Amino acid sequence: MSMQGSPAEETMPEEAQIPRAPDLAVTVGRLAQLAPTGKAEIMNDIALHFGRLAAAAEVTTPLRVCHFLAQAAHETDRFRTLEERGGPAQFARYEGREDLGNTEPGDGARYHGRGIFQLTGRANYRRMSRLVNVDLEGRPELALDPRVSIQIAFAYWRDRKINAAADRDDTARVTQLINGGAGGLAARRQLLTTAKGIWF
Secondary structure (H helix, E strand, O other): OOOOOOHHHOOOOOOOOOOOOOOOOOOHHHHHHHOOOOOHHHHHHHHHHHHHHHHHOOOOOHHHHHHHHHHHHHHOOOOOOOEOOOHHHHHHHHOOOHHHOOOOOOHHHHOOOEOOOOEOOHHHHHHHHHHHOOOOOOOHHHHHOHHHHHHHHHHHHHHOOOHHHHHOOOHHHHHHHHHOOOOOHHHHHHHHHHHHHHHO
16 A cells, blocks of 8 residues: 555655844843842843943843943943942042043042943043033933943943944944043953844
């Protein structure tokens, strides 16, 4: 008896493979993978606001997300602080720095590093005040509010056009645009590698 044409011998057409979009969700769990010692308050606020603010700043590809978060983790001592460490001796280095807009006595300490990307200098506080519509120049301590800090970080990223360097996977250039130099470049690269393992 012939079995030709029976269902057992029919070849099913292969289903077309649709490439999966990467899961770029930024959650507290994923941030904790990137920086296990991070503070819950800081990571919660980043996770809560990241999606909305990232879309506005076009931080919407795996490379851009990874570069942003690696820099954020480094600048915040792995999500443990929103304030520059070092105290008065450190802040005195900024006194009289015209390149930072510190033209008034006390500006070095008043406008020391705060926030996710350690906003520093009167000129930067003034510019970010306009971009996020918060009086950071008049009340610089507001940059320590995690909700404000994440807004500043995305405004700063967008203002400095950092996406282009992230697209080239150029950690040195991203670091220069964030930090003004190459401070902690090796550690930033390590964090970037960790981030790629989470978001790629």
